Amino acid sequence: MKLAIINPNSTQSMTDKVRLAAQSVAAANVNIMAITNTAGPASIQGPEDGDAAVPGLLAEIQQADAAGCDAFIIACFDDTGIDEARALTSKPVTGIGEAAFHASMLLGHSFSVVTTLSVSVPVIEENIQRFGVSAFCKRVRASEVPVLELERPGSDAEQRISDEIALAIKEDQCDAIVLGCAGMADLAQRLSQQHNVPVIDGVAAATGIASALAAMQ
Numbered sequence: 001m002k003l004a005i006i007n008p009n010s011t012q013s014m015t016d017k018v019r020l021a022a023q024s025v026a027a028a029n030v031n032i033m034a035i036t037n038t039a040g041p042a043s044i045q046g047p048e049d050g051d052a053a054v055p056g057l058l059a060e061i062q063q064a065d066a067a068g069c070d071a072f073i074i075a076c077f078d079d080t081g082i083d084e085a086r087a088l089t090s091k092p093v094t095g096i097g098e099a100a101f102h103a104s105m106l107l108g109h110s111f112s113v114v115t116t117l118s119v120s121v122p123v124i125e126e127n128i129q130r131f132g133v134s135a136f137c138k139r140v141r142a143s144e145v146p147v148l149e150l151e152r153p154g155s156d157a158e159q160r161i162s163d164e165i166a167l168a169i170k171e172d173q174c175d176a177i178v179l180g181c182a183g184m185a186d187l188a189q190r191l192s193q194q195h196n197v198p199v200i201d202g203v204a205a206a207t208g209i210a211s212a213l214a215a216m217q
Contacts (some may be wrong), residue, residue: 043147096202147197150183
């Protein structure tokens with residue numbers, strides 16, 4: 001099985017990160033192809049960046065489809081361009097935001113989302129309503145960490161995200177945390193151990209769901 005995971009932004013280090021996260025949970029028979037949308041913005045922070053990323057994202061999905069990929073993952077928590085992508089192919093297209101929400105719901109947990117900047121909160125809240133999981137979501141919270149800070153060695157991004165998780169657990173009374181950015185994919189295990197709650201990474205969730213959907217086809 002060949003699974004294409006497309007980073008809608010142009011930051012290669014984030015693509016490398018999501019590749020490792022996907023490979024860490026993929027079954028032995030799943031070949032992960034990680035693709036960078038070099039035509040996209042350096043990061044996606046709000047609807048304008050998302051709109052700018054869509055043309056290149058769709059072009060990459062078309063190429064991966066022609067190359068024989070069995071399923072596709074959009075590695076942006078905003079699920080950028082997901083409707084347009086699903087219109088391009090009959091194969092499964094999974095967004096990491098939708099996958100993370102449903103993974104938490106299926107585990108029976110109420111959750112809060114900890115994302116990057118406040119500009120991303122309305123997009124995520126709209127998706128939560130659209131995907132039918134609002135009853136499980138306590139709150140969408142911004143850590144005010146710019147996306148590219150997650151890629152900068154030595155930044156305090158992880159600590160600031162951890163601090164926001166602590167507030168979410170205390171104030172929201174949530175049972176789980178959903179990490180609201182693909183650039184946080186490498187933090188889930190450490191933060192789960194630190195806070196003693198399930199911390200859900202959408203890349204891992206989407207890898208499992210997309211693989212299962214491809215197998216069902």
